[in-house]
Every structure is written in C-alpha cells, then in structure tokens.
Amino acid sequence: MLPQDRSSQDRSPLQPVNLPEGWAPDSWRSRPATQMPAYPDADALQDALRELRALPPLVTSWEIIALKQHLAEAQEGRRFLLQGGDCAESFAECSSDVISNRLKVLLQMSLVLVHGLRLPVVRVGRFAGQYAKPRSADDETRDGVTLPSYRGDIVNAPGFTAQERVPDPRRMIKAHARSAMTMNFVRALIDGGFADLHHPEYWDLRWVRHSPLADEYHRMVASIGDAVRFMETLSGSQVHNLNRVDFYTAHEALLLPYEEAQTRQVPRQWGWFNLSTHFPWIGMRTAALDGAHVEYFRGIRNPIAVKVGPGATPDAVLRLIDALNPDDEPGRLTLVHRMGAAQIGSKLPALLDAVRRDGRRVLWVCDPMHGNTESTANGYKTRRFGNIRSELEQAFDLHAVAGTRLGGVHLELTGEDVTECLGGARELTEHDLERAYRSTVDPRLNYEQALEIAMSIVRKHAQLVAPVQA
Numbered sequence: 001m002l003p004q005d006r007s008s009q010d011r012s013p014l015q016p017v018n019l020p021e022g023w024a025p026d027s028w029r030s031r032p033a034t035q036m037p038a039y040p041d042a043d044a045l046q047d048a049l050r051e052l053r054a055l056p057p058l059v060t061s062w063e064i065i066a067l068k069q070h071l072a073e074a075q076e077g078r079r080f081l082l083q084g085g086d087c088a089e090s091f092a093e094c095s096s097d098v099i100s101n102r103l104k105v106l107l108q109m110s111l112v113l114v115h116g117l118r119l120p121v122v123r124v125g126r127f128a129g130q131y132a133k134p135r136s137a138d139d140e141t142r143d144g145v146t147l148p149s150y151r152g153d154i155v156n157a158p159g160f161t162a163q164e165r166v167p168d169p170r171r172m173i174k175a176h177a178r179s180a181m182t183m184n185f186v187r188a189l190i191d192g193g194f195a196d197l198h199h200p201e202y203w204d205l206r207w208v209r210h211s212p213l214a215d216e217y218h219r220m221v222a223s224i225g226d227a228v229r230f231m232e233t234l235s236g237s238q239v240h241n242l243n244r245v246d247f248y249t250a251h252e253a254l255l256l257p258y259e260e261a262q263t264r265q266v267p268r269q270w271g272w273f274n275l276s277t278h279f280p281w282i283g284m285r286t287a288a289l290d291g292a293h294v295e296y297f298r299g300i301r302n303p304i305a306v307k308v309g310p311g312a313t314p315d316a317v318l319r320l321i322d323a324l325n326p327d328d329e330p331g332r333l334t335l336v337h338r339m340g341a342a343q344i345g346s347k348l349p350a351l352l353d354a355v356r357r358d359g360r361r362v363l364w365v366c367d368p369m370h371g372n373t374e375s376t377a378n379g380y381k382t383r384r385f386g387n388i389r390s391e392l393e394q395a396f397d398l399h400a401v402a403g404t405r406l407g408g409v410h411l412e413l414t415g416e417d418v419t420e421c422l423g424g425a426r427e428l429t430e431h432d433l434e435r436a437y438r439s440t441v442d443p444r445l446n447y448e449q450a451l452e453i454a455m456s457i458v459r460k461h462a463q464l465v466a467p468v469q470a
Helices: 042-054 061-075 096-117 170-191 214-235 256-261 292-297 314-324 344-357 385-402 447-469
Strands: 080-085 121-125 139-142 145-148 248-252 279-282 304-308 333-337 363-366 373-375 381-383 406-412
Touching: 042 170, 042 256, 061 080, 061 121, 061 363, 061 406, 080 096, 080 363, 096 121, 096 170, 096 447, 170 256, 256 292, 279 292, 292 314, 304 314, 314 333, 314 344, 333 344, 344 385, 363 385, 381 385, 385 406, 385 447, 406 447
Parallel strands: 080 121, 080 406, 121 248, 248 279, 279 304, 304 333, 333 363, 363 406
Antiparallel strands: 139 145, 373 381
C-alpha cells in the first residue's frame, strides 16, 4: 500500500508530493536524448505539442493504479503477465477486424494460461500507442539514395521517398486519434461481452479452424465451459464477472515529446501520470542511466518496465533499479530480459543473483523475441519459433535455479494470417515467408504460433511444479 500521506484526499493535486528531486515532466530535455527524430519545422512541432496537451487523455489514473496492484501480485506469484501485440502499429491497420483479432489472440492465450497455470492473468496489449520504433541508424541508403530511417508511423512513413521520410509532428496527433479509436473499440468489445467466458468459442479466428492446435484448444474450451456450467448449477445463478475481463495497454515510450504532452496531474492524486498508456516501457537502446528516457520515467507514477539485454551488467541493472524505483514500491518496476536462446544461459543468472541478493522487488518477464532475430538468405528478417520457445523454457529453468520467479512473457504477435516467423505448428519455411510477410519492422508470431507459446508455458510450468508436488 502507498504511504497514507501520499494519497491523502485533502492535498491539492497542484502540489506534487514526494516527487523525485529535480524532476519535472520536461526535465528529460536537459539529458542526452537518443532515438529522437530531427523535426525540420520547430514551429510546427510546438503547434502539434500544444494541441496534444489540450486533447483528452487515453487512460485514467485509477486504471493505472489498478494495473500496478495487479503487477505487484504478479511479483508475488499470484498472477501471470501476458503482454503482446504488434512490433509497430500502423495507421492503415487501425480497423475493427485487426483490432478484434488482436484481442481474440490475447484472450485465447490468457484462457490457456489461466486453465494451465491456475492463476489470474494480467492482460496487456502492446497496442493503442505502439507507433514509434527505435532504429539502429538515423539514415537508410538504397541504390545510392540516403533518406531518414523509418521510425514508425508516429514520426514518418515507411515509403522510401524524401517526402514520406521527413519527420512530421502532425503524425503525433494522428497517433493519438488512432490510439483513442483502438482503446474505445477494445473497451466497447469487452463491456459488450466479447470476453464472456460462457462463450469462448466466439473468439475463434476463421483462418485457423484447421490448425494442428485446434483440437487441443477446443477440448480446453469445452472443459472450461463444463466447469462454468457446473459452478452455476451448484449456485443456482450465473457466476459473476465471467462476461468481462480487465485489459490494459502498453507501448515503448520512445518519442518523449509525445509522452510529455500526455503527462498530467489529476484531482485527488499526488504526482504525475503518463495518460497515453497504462504501462510504458524503456527499450534497450534508450536505457542509459544518465539519458533522457530514464530521467522521464523516474518521475511518472505509472508502473514501468525496462528491457534488459545480454550486455547488461549486474551493477548497471542495480543502478537502474535505484533510479527508477528507489522506494521499492510494489508493482512499480518490471525487468524484461531479452537475451536470445544462445546467450540466456550465460547472461541471465548473474543478473538474477544480483537482484535477489540485494533484495530488490521487481517483476521478471521474458521477451523471447528480440534476441532471436536473424535474416534469411532471401532477405527476410525473421525469427525461428524453436529459438523463441527455447529461450522461454530456459528462462523458467534459470529462474527456478536462482530462486527467483518468472512472472510473465512479452511477445510480438498478431491475429492476422501472416508468415513472418519460421517453424511452429505448420512448420513454416523460408519459402513460406514470401506468402504473407506484412510487418514493416519486426517479424511477429501468427495466431497459431502465439497459441503454441501459451501451451508451451503451461507445459513447462507443469514440469517445474510436478517435482515440488511429488
């Protein structure tokens, strides 16, 4: 629980309480800022930011506080975090079919996890704001022509022309509008019973009716349906809260001017909230201790996450924890390790040991996607399903040995019929990538592969729990 003086109702929301020393929503501007676009028109940028500051927020402070409590319970092993969605959203795919298919995938995965882990699942969509992407270089050269890199639809367009690649601040307004439309549609679906556990069969995606996993999933659905009907027969009434779920959003808070414009104080709460999303995170490229992103994140009240790669040292991770969660607040900080299947065994244990020995309270989550990216001979950026599953299964084993807990998974996935990652239930090959490769940035798991990952988590959990129960 928060200290009583922090949540006191008689404090003015205009007088921040216990803010980090020297912090303000714009204090990040005094620090080195990486992965920022160079806007050619400073006046147009300021106009766009003024408009953003006047627009309504996308989420509420009470939703943010509720998520933080759920994440605190995940830290204690009483919940499991499922975070997933697109590598980078596009304006063109802000459509009802794409949004509902994303939601279906996450609902089905969470159903598998709830059934297998016997734990409530915290559902966090990597969407409604995931419009910015970090790049390895500021520029891109093709056939002797050099243009600014594509940094996501919130900054510029993917087409390789000078006009499309110029950073346009008006795109932040478009991103806000599409994020709002996405959130409104998701809320309407959930409030309307889209997530009703009485009818999980409604979540099926047409194109995977003949999936090799379909029979196993439908047996699980039937089992859950039987259990619900049994409980309702005993009680003589409908079981409450089975017709809706809690659902939250997350994105990498990369474009700091956009995030600052949505950072606000609210009545009857102390401090500042980023109201563009429930759960922002810092990517590996922007996690420098003295950098602008860490400076911005240390002052907001949202639960936050940091991606941790194979180059991270125990000392650096502990200093990041000091900066981002100095009061050891439950649910405040999630560390998302993304090492790669080949390196997790040698890189992760030292980090787990250091954080455990120092008594730090964090939620450990595995991102088995980003450390396993490779390019094929025919020029596609892809990931092998076997490596993704291997890193995730190794993560469970390494946490068990270290005496820590893997409390969640962070995935790039889609509900569309794409062929971007190799392997999985249909054993996709390099030739299959040509059929339906649609991502403009990183390869995503399709529906079948995502559901198979959920089932792999359940099987691995069962392997670890069985010896303990015996």
